[in-house]
Amino acid sequence: MNQLQLTELDKQLAEALKSIARRQDIKAYLEQNEQMNRLVRRAAAQYVTGEQRHEAMIAAARLEQLGYAVSLEYIGENTTSEKECELAAQELSDLIAELGASRRSGRVSFDLSHIGLLLDTELALAYLLQLAAQAKPLGIELFISMEESAKTDRILQVYEQAVALHLNIGITLQAHLHRTWEDVTAKLPAQARVRIVKGAYQEDEEICLPRSQALNERYLELLTHVVTQGHQVSIATHDEALIEVILQKGLLDRPGVEFEMLYGIEPELSARLQAAGHPVRIYLTYGQEWYLYLCHRIAEYPPNLYRAVIHMIQEEPIDAIASYGELPAR
Numbered sequence: 001m002n003q004l005q006l007t008e009l010d011k012q013l014a015e016a017l018k019s020i021a022r023r024q025d026i027k028a029y030l031e032q033n034e035q036m037n038r039l040v041r042r043a044a045a046q047y048v049t050g051e052q053r054h055e056a057m058i059a060a061a062r063l064e065q066l067g068y069a070v071s072l073e074y075i076g077e078n079t080t081s082e083k084e085c086e087l088a089a090q091e092l093s094d095l096i097a098e099l100g101a102s103r104r105s106g107r108v109s110f111d112l113s114h115i116g117l118l119l120d121t122e123l124a125l126a127y128l129l130q131l132a133a134q135a136k137p138l139g140i141e142l143f144i145s146m147e148e149s150a151k152t153d154r155i156l157q158v159y160e161q162a163v164a165l166h167l168n169i170g171i172t173l174q175a176h177l178h179r180t181w182e183d184v185t186a187k188l189p190a191q192a193r194v195r196i197v198k199g200a201y202q203e204d205e206e207i208c209l210p211r212s213q214a215l216n217e218r219y220l221e222l223l224t225h226v227v228t229q230g231h232q233v234s235i236a237t238h239d240e241a242l243i244e245v246i247l248q249k250g251l252l253d254r255p256g257v258e259f260e261m262l263y264g265i266e267p268e269l270s271a272r273l274q275a276a277g278h279p280v281r282i283y284l285t286y287g288q289e290w291y292l293y294l295c296h297r298i299a300e301y302p303p304n305l306y307r308a309v310i311h312m313i314q315e316e317p318i319d320a321i322a323s324y325g326e327l328p329a330r
């Protein structure tokens with residue numbers, strides 16, 4: 001896909017979608033209205049493998065056959081009851097067990113607010129420690145996603161405590177936040193596994209940079225720092241111009257450095273990078289809580305709204321994997 005210049009209208013649409021993503025009344029309406037739900041679910045299929053774990057496992061197996069590494073996320077955040085936290089942690093544990101049984105190493109990603117961060121940081125920490133202990137002997141790594149800035153301190157606090165015991169836990173850092181440089185230089189242990197993203201959440205401009213050349217420069221600066229410090233790094237962006245600079249600077253030539261891209265976004269770019277011999281990981285999601293995820297994916301690239309409308313009325317089921325490459329003929 002060509003990188004388009006976003007118009008003022010696109011930017012306004014993006015802001016509106018980020019607000020819609022937070023509207024519980026719209027979400028509840030979609031959940032209750034079966035027809036509407038089915039339509040929007042079709043649009044979500046471009047970015048979410050399905051509502052059930054086995055759908056994610058099938059997609060993961062197909063991508064691995066094509067030579068990609070994978071990450072899996074059971075979507076969910078801001079869980080506010082202990083029971084829901086327990087169910088989410090159980091699902092993550094079942095996912096780890098299934099990945100282990102299929103002898104797939106892989107990576108499991110999640111939001112700490114899905115497993116208790118909003119109720120009690122100790123609860124989130126306890127689940128994280130259990131999951132990390134289960135995943136370690138199976139060769140599976142866990143990756144903590146980064147949420148809104150109001151939670152950054154708590155997320156880093158839980159991460160620091162957990163990674164001191166289990167090194168198979170990675171952390172996502174958002175280049176758009178002004179605080180991230182300090183977090184990177186002050187809070188990462190020597191062997192930390194890091195994912196660098198630009199940042200998906202709407203934040204006040206006092207604390208973050210908007211999408212801009214300045215943000216890309218900061219992204220590069222952070223990336224260069226973590227790569228030269230010898231960390232294992234996932235370069236999590238679909239920005240082709242930025243990727244070009246990263247390649248020119250030789251940042252991919254270091255061991256343990258890879259590209260990581262969201263399922264269904266710029267698959268041709270992933271395929272080209274992989275064909276050129278670069279390690280590429282695809283980040284797959286599944287679960288019933290796909291609504292917020294879909295809004296984010298459209299908001300960060302408003303032309304996706306056209307694609308969403310087309311998918312809603314298209315009869316053929318969407319097969320996002322088809323664009324990642326073809327299996328070699330036997």
Ligand code: FDA
Binds near residue numbers: 238260262
């Ligand atoms: P940017 O938004 O500047 O877009 C650059 C170009 O990339 C666009 O012009 C377009 O060509 C392409 N592009 C970007 N998004 C697209 C889309 N949705 N559809 C089609 N094309 C698109 N964020 C966060 O806050 N916390 C987290 O934990 C994570 N985790 C995470 C994991 C992984 C593996 C990835 C790849 C991303 C995240 N993110 C995230 C999301 C991240 O912060 C960011 O919002 C998106 O990656 C989009 O930003 P880009 O860096 O791609 O560039």
